[in-house]
Amino acid sequence: MKLISYLSSFMIPLVIFYIISYAFLQKKPVFELFLKGARQGLATVVEIAPTIIALLIAVGMFRSSGALDFMCNLLKPLESLLPFPIAVLPLAVLKMFSSSGANALLFDIFKKYGTDSYTGFSAGILLCCTETLFYTISVYFMSVQIKKTRWVIPVGIFLSLISLILSAQIARIFVS
Numbered sequence: 001m002k003l004i005s006y007l008s009s010f011m012i013p014l015v016i017f018y019i020i021s022y023a024f025l026q027k028k029p030v031f032e033l034f035l036k037g038a039r040q041g042l043a044t045v046v047e048i049a050p051t052i053i054a055l056l057i058a059v060g061m062f063r064s065s066g067a068l069d070f071m072c073n074l075l076k077p078l079e080s081l082l083p084f085p086i087a088v089l090p091l092a093v094l095k096m097f098s099s100s101g102a103n104a105l106l107f108d109i110f111k112k113y114g115t116d117s118y119t120g121f122s123a124g125i126l127l128c129c130t131e132t133l134f135y136t137i138s139v140y141f142m143s144v145q146i147k148k149t150r151w152v153i154p155v156g157i158f159l160s161l162i163s164l165i166l167s168a169q170i171a172r173i174f175v176s
Contacts, residue, residue, distance in 0.1 A: 044143065051138045059098040063105075068093065084168035085119040087112070088126055092164045095126070096133040096157070103127070122171035130163045131156070 023030045062068060068090045079086040087109055095102040106127050113119040133156040137149060 048139050048142060051142060052135070055097060055135055055138065056100075059094065059101045062097075063094070063101060083165050085122060087119050088123045088164065088168065091123050091126060092130065092160060095130045096160055097135065099132045099135070102132075116175070118168075118171055118175045121175050122168040125167035125170055126164055129167060130160050133157070133160060 020030055023033070071093070072086055072090055075082070075086055075089065091102055091105050091109065094105055106123055109123045110120050113123075115121070115124070133153070137152060137156070141147075141149060141152075
């Protein structure tokens with residue numbers, strides 16, 4: 001186990017060293033290529049910054065307004081019929097918009113239910129197996145100027161629902 005830990009601490013520097021060495025052997029201008037990539041990266045950041053800011057503000061408003069809690073309270077009577085714990089539903093919804101907001105909510109779930117509980121375990125699995133759907137779509141589609149998402153959003157929401165159900169079922173196997 002110590003060998004794996006030791007090797008993993010050197011993996012990133014080794015990869016960087018390999019890339020730089022390979023570029024030198026190919027007689028490529030490493031520093032100029034690095035600067036060009038950094039300029040392109042900064043241009044991308046400037047281009048997508050308004051979208052990111054808007055999403056973060058919307059998620060903050062959604063959570064602060066109590067709409068998330070209201071939605072969960074509406075579904076509370078159906079909890080026995082649902083194949084997942086109702087406390088994980090806000091996490092599933094929030095994860096589609098914001099990963100950092102979902103992480104904060106995950107920590108709240110851990111504090112309330114515990115990390116080894118069925119709810120905590122299924123929340124942890126859910127967070128690992130879903131994507132920030134709307135953030136990813138807005139950033140990627142905007143970067144290539146695609147305006148019509150067609151079936152991407154409905155399929156993404158469907159897959160998030162499947163992930164919610166499967167994470168609860170997997171948690172049930174390991175926690176039971």
